[in-house]
Amino acid sequence: MYPTLLDAVTTRSDSRYRAAEQAGAVLFVTVLTAIAAQISVPLPFTPVPFTFQPMVVLVGAAALGSRRGSASQILYLMLGIAGLPVFAASPMLPQGVLRLAGPTGGYLMSYPLAAFAAGWLAERGFDRRYATFVLAMACGLAIVFAGGVLWLAAGTQPARGLSAALAAGFYPFIVADVVKLFVAASVMPGLWRIKNAK
Numbered sequence: 559m560y561p562t563l564l565d566a567v568t569t570r571s572d573s574r575y576r577a578a579e580q581a582g583a584v585l586f587v588t589v590l591t592a593i594a595a596q597i598s599v600p601l602p603f604t605p606v607p608f609t610f611q612p613m614v615v616l617v618g619a620a621a622l623g624s625r626r627g628s629a630s631q632i633l634y635l636m637l638g639i640a641g642l643p644v645f646a647a648s649p650m651l652p653q654g655v656l657r658l659a660g661p662t663g664g665y666l667m668s669y670p671l672a673a674f675a676a677g678w679l680a681e682r683g684f685d686r687r688y689a690t691f692v693l694a695m696a697c698g699l700a701i702v703f704a705g706g707v708l709w710l711a712a713g714t715q716p717a718r719g720l721s722a723a724l725a726a727g728f729y730p731f732i733v734a735d736v737v738k739l740f741v742a743a744s745v746m747p748g749l750w751r752i753k754n755a756k
Contacts, residue, residue: 587618624677664709
């Protein structure tokens with residue numbers, strides 16, 4: 559198993575300082591996820607907004623690793639459930655636990671699992687090269703889309719059934735998300751090159 563980027567840069571010998579640095583990194587990714595949620599574009603034909611969250615979730619998890627990446631997203635959901643304004647703006651539902659029952663709930667609840675998958679692959683060296691990191695991010699993105707579309711198909715309003723869920727939660731986003739994925743996939747290999755050059 560390969561060290562994550564976080565493991566590689568937190569090299570203090572004192573385990574207390576190292577643990578504090580790693581906890582700070584988890585919190586940092588949580589905050590970045592919340593910030594990415596605020597950069598959202600509502601679309602008139604679907605209740606699901608366009609955001610940059612999935613890319614932050616996946617790149618952040620690759621840097622943190624599977625357990626810490628997943629923890630960053632669990633913390634994000636807990637902050638949202640507590641009512642803090644960390645979720646994307648919505649004309650349908652207020653901030654808080656009810657957001658998870660709404661049309662974007664499936665996407666949100668898939669973040670910890672997608673983060674775990676991307677982090678697990680990074681722990682196996684997939685974040686070191688562009689091509690393999692594209693694959694790792696594609697796996698994580700597939701989990702996000704699967705969670706979101708299945709949640710919509712299960713009957714959350716207004717989508718009902720798989721075809722309606724795909725029309726509301728997959729087709730409008732897949733091209734833009736694939737483009738974002740190919741751009742974001744350069745981040746981790748680039749950071750590793752900088753780290754290894756020192």
